[in-house]
Amino acid sequence: MPFSRIIGQDGPISILRRALATGRLAHAYLFEGIEGVGKKATALALIEAVFCGREDGCGTCPSCRKMAARQHPDLHLLEPDGAFIKIDQIRDLQKELAYRPFEAPKKACIIDGAERLNQAAGNALLKTLEEPPGNALIILVTAQVSGVLPTILSRCQRLHFQSLPEEAIAAYLTENGIDGEPARIAASLAGGSMKKALEIGKDTALGDRKQFLERLSGLSLLEITPLFSAAEELAADKEKAMELLELLTSFLRDVLLLKGGGDGIVNADLMPLLEREAGRLSQTRVMERIGHVGEARQALLRNVNARLTLEVLFMRLAKS
Numbered sequence: 001m002p003f004s005r006i007i008g009q010d011g012p013i014s015i016l017r018r019a020l021a022t023g024r025l026a027h028a029y030l031f032e033g034i035e036g037v038g039k040k041a042t043a044l045a046l047i048e049a050v051f052c053g054r055e056d057g058c059g060t061c062p063s064c065r066k067m068a069a070r071q072h073p074d075l076h077l078l079e080p081d082g083a084f085i086k087i088d089q090i091r092d093l094q095k096e097l098a099y100r101p102f103e104a105p106k107k108a109c110i111i112d113g114a115e116r117l118n119q120a121a122g123n124a125l126l127k128t129l130e131e132p133p134g135n136a137l138i139i140l141v142t143a144q145v146s147g148v149l150p151t152i153l154s155r156c157q158r159l160h161f162q163s164l165p166e167e168a169i170a171a172y173l174t175e176n177g178i179d180g181e182p183a184r185i186a187a188s189l190a191g192g193s194m195k196k197a198l199e200i201g202k203d204t205a206l207g208d209r210k211q212f213l214e215r216l217s218g219l220s221l222l223e224i225t226p227l228f229s230a231a232e233e234l235a236a237d238k239e240k241a242m243e244l245l246e247l248l249t250s251f252l253r254d255v256l257l258l259k260g261g262g263d264g265i266v267n268a269d270l271m272p273l274l275e276r277e278a279g280r281l282s283q284t285r286v287m288e289r290i291g292h293v294g295e296a297r298q299a300l301l302r303n304v305n306a307r308l309t310l311e312v313l314f315m316r317l318a319k320s
């Protein structure tokens with residue numbers, strides 16, 4: 001994918017285009033920004049351009065075609081093996097980079113998840129970042145720049161990737177077959193991440209959301225079994241639980257908005273449910289709930305017992 005097809009990252013891309021045009025590419029870059037905003041796509045576009053010899057890869061030469069299939073012999077992709085990027089992976093990469101390139105002007109590698117370089121692997125990489133063998137191009141990618149070792153940071157040219165504007169996300173979803181209401185909702189819930197918008201935009205996620213919210217509003221302390229089984233089910237998939245709690249926060253925010261007049265509501269397709277909740281809950285109660293959900297999310301992030309956390313949350317929500 002050439003630069004011209006990447007959405008919403010004109011800042012970093014114009015810096016890279018200038019570097020390509022003037023022949024002043026850095027040895028090592030660090031692309032930082034939240035997940036799903038085009039960091040890796042931009043890294044691939046940069047390598048495509050370098051390999052193809054044009055500022056925008058042409059997309060049709062043998063080199064661009066191999067890049068599109070991620071099958072180029074001079075492209076090396078590195079990802080965490082389990083929780084970390086291990087020192088053996090760095091050593092293997094260094095061996096690869098030490099060979100002459102097969103067909104490209106230089107070798108290139110993308111290290112995805114740079115915050116997962118542990119101390120040993122990070123130290124092993126330092127020398128390579130300073131003087132890459134054969135003038136190789138190294139691009140590190142991270143969604144958590146605070147987790148990247150300072151010694152690594154100081155040896156890379158850092159480019160910041162912004163969260164994407166809601167309209168750009170909605171337009172992209174619509175072009176890709178998710179239209180109307182779901183596209184708008186997914187874009188507004190995604191917090192600037194295209195990846196997240198695509199996940200939410202899938203019919204199933206939106207279907208789940210409605211079912212989940214309806215189920216929650218039906219919970220009662222008088223019937224404790226459904227409450228516990230909801231907690232148990234949700235605790236089994238923590239990532240999904242986090243996602244649904246985020247949706248719940250957005251839903252509760254909408255209840256507040258509705259009580260205050262109704263401007264800017266995100267979950268407009270759930271109006272009957274929103275109206276019901278707005279009718280039965282006071283403003284103070286809604287704010288309390290938002291607080292409870294926030295606490296539960298924090299607890300899940302801290303790896304506190306998920307089932308217990310959700311049980312407590314659901315009991316609190318069922319109380320009123």
Ligand SMILES: [Zn+2]
Nearest residue numbers: 052058061064
């Ligand atoms: Zn080409």
